Amino acid sequence: MSEDFSGGAAYVDGRFVPLDKATLPITDWGYRRSDVTYDVVSVWRGLFFRLDDHIARFRRSMNALRLSPAETDDDIRRILDRCVRLSGLREAYVAFDCVRGRPIVGKPYHPAHTRNYVIAFARPWVDLFSPEIQARGAHLIVAKAPRIPEESIDPTVKNFHWGDLTRALFEAHDADADGAVLVDRGGFVTEGPGYNIFSVTAGEVATPDRGALEGVTRKSVIELCAELDIRCSVRPVLVQELLQADEIFVTTTAGGPMPVSRINGRMMGNDRPGPLSSRLKATFWKKREAGWHGAPIDYDAPP
Amino acid sequence: MSEDFSGGAAYVDGRFVPLDKATLPITDWGYRRSDVTYDVVSVWRGLFFRLDDHIARFRRSMNALRLSPAETDDDIRRILDRCVRLSGLREAYVAFDCVRGRPIVGKPYHPAHTRNYVIAFARPWVDLFSPEIQARGAHLIVAKAPRIPEESIDPTVKNFHWGDLTRALFEAHDADADGAVLVDRGGFVTEGPGYNIFSVTAGEVATPDRGALEGVTRKSVIELCAELDIRCSVRPVLVQELLQADEIFVTTTAGGPMPVSRINGRMMGNDRPGPLSSRLKATFWKKREAGWHGAPIDYDAPP
Numbered sequence: 001m002s003e004d005f006s007g008g009a010a011y012v013d014g015r016f017v018p019l020d021k022a023t024l025p026i027t028d029w030g031y032r033r034s035d036v037t038y039d040v041v042s043v044w045r046g047l048f049f050r051l052d053d054h055i056a057r058f059r060r061s062m063n064a065l066r067l068s069p070a071e072t073d074d075d076i077r078r079i080l081d082r083c084v085r086l087s088g089l090r091e092a093y094v095a096f097d098c099v100r101g102r103p104i105v106g107k108p109y110h111p112a113h114t115r116n117y118v119i120a121f122a123r124p125w126v127d128l129f130s131p132e133i134q135a136r137g138a139h140l141i142v143a144k145a146p147r148i149p150e151e152s153i154d155p156t157v158k159n160f161h162w163g164d165l166t167r168a169l170f171e172a173h174d175a176d177a178d179g180a181v182l183v184d185r186g187g188f189v190t191e192g193p194g195y196n197i198f199s200v201t202a203g204e205v206a207t208p209d210r211g212a213l214e215g216v217t218r219k220s221v222i223e224l225c226a227e228l229d230i231r232c233s234v235r236p237v238l239v240q241e242l243l244q245a246d247e248i249f250v251t252t253t254a255g256g257p258m259p260v261s262r263i264n265g266r267m268m269g270n271d272r273p274g275p276l277s278s279r280l281k282a283t284f285w286k287k288r289e290a291g292w293h294g295a296p297i298d299y300d301a302p303p
Numbered sequence: 304m305s306e307d308f309s310g311g312a313a314y315v316d317g318r319f320v321p322l323d324k325a326t327l328p329i330t331d332w333g334y335r336r337s338d339v340t341y342d343v344v345s346v347w348r349g350l351f352f353r354l355d356d357h358i359a360r361f362r363r364s365m366n367a368l369r370l371s372p373a374e375t376d377d378d379i380r381r382i383l384d385r386c387v388r389l390s391g392l393r394e395a396y397v398a399f400d401c402v403r404g405r406p407i408v409g410k411p412y413h414p415a416h417t418r419n420y421v422i423a424f425a426r427p428w429v430d431l432f433s434p435e436i437q438a439r440g441a442h443l444i445v446a447k448a449p450r451i452p453e454e455s456i457d458p459t460v461k462n463f464h465w466g467d468l469t470r471a472l473f474e475a476h477d478a479d480a481d482g483a484v485l486v487d488r489g490g491f492v493t494e495g496p497g498y499n500i501f502s503v504t505a506g507e508v509a510t511p512d513r514g515a516l517e518g519v520t521r522k523s524v525i526e527l528c529a530e531l532d533i534r535c536s537v538r539p540v541l542v543q544e545l546l547q548a549d550e551i552f553v554t555t556t557a558g559g560p561m562p563v564s565r566i567n568g569r570m571m572g573n574d575r576p577g578p579l580s581s582r583l584k585a586t587f588w589k590k591r592e593a594g595w596h597g598a599p600i601d602y603d604a605p606p
Contacts, residue, residue, distance in 0.1 A: 010329060023326030024334065026313060026400070026422050031327065033465035034337040066473060097329070100469075109429070111469055112476050119329050126412070148455040151448060151488070153466045161464045162336035163456045166403075166414055170369060173415050185454070 008123035009086035011079045016086060019121050030099025030119075034160045035111060037061035040253045041216075043084055043092040043122070047294030049253075051077065053216050058096060061157040062116075067098045069116045076118065083122035084297050091125040093254060128194055128254040129178055137261025137273045138178040140192070140248065142239055143168035147182035147190040147211055155191065156214050165193035177262075179250070181242065184211045189237040192250060195258070197237075200247035200276050205232040217251035217284075220293070224283055230276065247274030249281070256288070257281045311426035312389035314382045319389060322424050333402025333422075337463045338414060340364035343556045344519075346387055346395040346425070350597030352556075354380065356519050361399060364460040365419075370401045372419045379421065386425035387600050394428035396557060431497055431557040432481055440564020440576045441481040443495070443551065445542055446471035450485035450493040450514055458494065459517050468496035482553070484545065484566075487514045492540040495553060498561075500540075503550035503579050508535040520554035520587075523596070527586055533579065550577030552584070559591070560584045 008019030030036040039058040042049050055073050062068065071079065080094055101114035129138050145164055153161050168180035181197055182190050189197055190211030196218040198207045205225055207218060225232035242248065247268055248260035257280050259273030268274060273281075288294075311322030333339040342361040345352050358376050365371065374382065383397050404417035432441050448467055456464050471483035484500055485493050492500055493514030499521040501510045508528055510521060528535035545551065550571055551563035560583050562576030571577060576584075591597075 012329065019330065020328075022329045024329055025323075026315065026325045026327055026424065027322065027426075029469075031334045032463060033469055034463045035465060035469050065469075109431075110476060111472055121329065123330075128412075146452075146454050148451050148464075149449075149488075152451040152455075153464075159466060160335060160337045161451075161456075161466055162338060163462060163464055166332075166336055166338050166368075169414055173413060185452075 005086040006088065008121055009083045010119070010121035011083055012119050013117040016082065019123055022119070022121060024099065024119065025102060027102050028099055029101065029103070029111060029114065030097070033100070033111075035065070035100035036097050036160060037065055037067065038095060038097040038158055038160070040093065040095045041080065042125070042253050043089065043094060043297065044288050046090045046297055046299065047291060048080070048094075048297065049288065050216050050220070050293045051080070051295045053219070057158070057214070057216070058098070062098050064154065064157045066112070067100065067116045069098050069118045071118045076120070079118065079120050080122070081297055082303065083120055085299055085301065085303065087122045088299065089122060089124060092122045093124070093126040094120070094122045096120040126254045128252045129258050133178050134255070134258050137259045137271070138250070139176075139262040140179050140181055140260050141172050141175050141177045141264055142243070143171050143180045143182050145182075146185045149184060150211055155212055158213055162193065169193050181239075181263075183239045187239050189239055189242050194254060195250035195252040197242070198249050198251065199237055199242050199245035200249075200274060201241065201245050203231060203276070205230055205276065206237050206241075207232075207234055208237045209234045210236065215251055215253075217253055217256060220284065221251050221257055221280055224280055224287075228279070228283065230280075247277045249274075249277035256284050308389040309391065311424055312386045313422070313424035314386055315422050316420040319385065322426055325422070325424060327402065327422065328405060330405050331402055332404065332406070332414060332417065333400070336403070336414075338368070338403035339400050339463060340368055340370065341398060341400040341461055341463070343396060343398045344383065345428070345556050346392065346397060346600065347591050349393045349600055349602065350594060351383070351397070351600065352591065353519050353523070353596045354383070354598045356522070360461070360517070360519070361401070365401050367457065367460045369415070370403065370419045372401050372421045374421045379423070382421065382423050383425070384600055385606065386423055388602055388604065388606070390425045391602070392425055392427060395425045396427070396429040397423070397425045399423040429557045431555045432561050436481050437558070437561050440562045440574070441553070442479075442565040443482050443484055443563050444475050444478050444480045444567055445546070446474050446483045446485050448485075449488045452487060453514055458515055461516055465496065472496050480565075484542075486542045490542050492542055492545050497557060498553035498555040500545070501552050501554065502540055502545050502548035503552075503577060504544065504548050506534060506579070508533055508579065509540050509544075510535075510537055511540045512537045513539065518554055518556075520556055520559055523587065524554050524560055524583055527583055527590075531582070531586065533583075550580045552577075552580035559587050
């Protein structure tokens with residue numbers, strides 16, 4: 001009966017299982033029509049980071065897609081907590097999804113007539129860029145193809161419509177780069193595969209006001225800028241501005257703020273992480289270590 | 304050992320299982336990034352319909368996404384055949400997917416470094432619109448939100464990026480309609496959730512040349528038009544043309560050509576399936592019954 005959760009612990013529609021045994025039906029519209037929303041929260045030194053923000057965003061996303069699982073926000077909080085406790089991880093990547101479910105025999109074959117349910121898992125910490133890449137600064141390219149426009153798919157509702165992002169990852173791979181930036185059809189910067197984008201020009205930090213997820217790490221960096229008296233704007237950012245920026249960095253739950261040292265092959269500064277990006281990253285982690293926005297996990301509690 | 308395949312039979316990465324036991328990992332990028340392509344072929348009276356066309360399209364889709372599973376085209380043919388034989392179904396909906404797979408520990412965290420694999424299943428026949436709806440003609444609406452543009456996601460590579468289609472299905476549901484038509488940002492008709500669109504005006508049949516899957520049933524209807532000396536064009540179709548059409552019908556593997564009797568509440572003809580749509584539907588099924596483009600399944604063969 002005692003299962004091994006050390007590789008990660010999952011919750012699928014009411015049951016807790018080791019991550020490597022967690023599956024969903026191949027006929028679930030969550031897979032088959034990517035009819036699903038999700039969120040990801042990180043755990044560092046045994047603390048959830050801004051858990052309430054993530055759960056609130058998840059609920060907004062579910063409402064936008066008319067997904068209503070049985071689980072309340074409090075249930076979700078308890079589920080995530082238990083996944084982390086089962087895994088025993090002090091540093092974890094914790095994802096939670098709500099899927100549409102399957103068509104039900106005898107009911108109309110329509111997404112309105114399904115039973116929505118929650119999937120969640122805690123797995124060992126993921127750095128979107130490896131520590132080595134973070135140390136030298138990531139190399140990004142601007143992807144050729146435009147991001148799916150927000151009129152078709154709302155990027156503030158976190159989703160798995162990653163076809164354009166995956167193609168951009170292959171473009172980056174072919175160019176020997178680490179990642180990509182996607183632009184909309186008006187030439188404005190949107191986001192990358194799993195991260196928000198920031199540019200720094202003449203001491204001003206800027207991040208796009210459109211076409212992007214309202215990232216929790218993005219929001220945290222905007223707050224940090226205010227604390228540190230760094231000018232920071234949420235506004236349209238043309239790709240030309242990005243290509244000529246003094247510094248670039250990205251933000252993601254999977255590793256926090258991460259400096260970029262090259263864009264389309266151009267080296268910024270001395271081909272190393274820029275001073276402002278490095279300062280924001282260091283401050284972010286110093287505060288995280290000190291428990292900033294942290295929600296503790298009681299690892300000794302009974303399951 | 305003897306499992307019950309009567310509800311459907313599936314193949315998942317090398318193993319045949321009853322459909323209701325067929326699952327994929329929640330960490331598979333096929334689910335988690337909708338990094339997958341698929342195809343669907345129908346079986347009617349024990350015959351696959353245009354199986355080679357479907358397999359060829361599936362291979363083109365996989366190549367476009369750089370998916371290369373171990374299975375050859377011949378393997379896929381054998382797998383689909385065996386799924387149908389296991390299920391014993393004479394009328395079936397047979398789907399086959401290729402998913403990206405999971406990130407592999409010790410390899411770069413990138414879709415280029417995964418093991419792609421095939422999923423397939425045969426399940427009882429699905430009519431996208433019920434026989435009752437087909438008899439009176441489907442009621443469609445034009446969805447408010449634009450289809451994901453082909454520059455971002457290529458609609459000829461069959462995919463599960465259904466967010467816009469699902470939203471359109473809810474719009475239809477709210478308007479008490481059966482389905483929806485999606486338009487691109489230029490006002491041109493693209494496709495619906497699971498079907499191609501045809502309009503008929505002054506005896507000319509027309510179907511969009513853009514923003515849509517190159518459907519196998521669509522292609523079959525185009526061939527039928529040539530045989531029946533009906534003028535048929537593949538060309539841009541503005542939404543205004545559709546809204547004023549004499550007749551509309553849709554085509555799908557999940558049920559063949561299906562007449563439409565209302566668009567945005569407007570009744571066409573006498574609020575019944577139009578004569579040309581009905582003639583094409585009847586001819587399609589007469590030919591199917593006679594084995595048109597059929598590949599037989601040897602139900603008595605050993606597994």
